[in-house]
Amino acid sequence: MNELNPLEQAVYDLIPRGIENCRKFKDLNAHIDKRSFYYIINSLRRKGKVIGAIRGKQGGYFVATTEEERVIATRQFEAQVKEEMAIVSAMKKAELEEIS
Incomplete structure (x- = not known):
């Protein structure tokens, strides 16, 4: 697994373990802007950290600690990939418009 840089480690340490603690x-007091936070979260995920995100009022971020939590954490990405592949497929099949 790739080593974390100090900022990645600091953000990773802020994220609670277990979905029940999301x-x-x-509420994480990350002291960085939201865009940077999302970038770091995605970097952590690419480095093998299983960080889930639950949408909605009761949602939030969590580090998966069980196989069930891993499934929950990855489900949204699988749905997103499926949707994006459907878009790619439709675009490849579409007729191109001619410029007049």
Whole structure:
């Protein structure tokens, strides 16, 4: 697994373990802007950290600690990939418009 840089480690340490402890970005006191936070979260995920995000009022971020939590954490990405592949397929099949 890739080593984390100090900022990645600091953000990773802020994220609670277990879905029952998930917390919203605004409650994590990350002291970075939201865009940077999302970038770091995705970097952590690419480095093999299983970080889930639950949408909605009761949602937030969590580090998966069980196989069930891993499934929950990856489900949204699988749905997103499926939707994006459907878009790619439709675009490849579409007729191109001619410029007049």
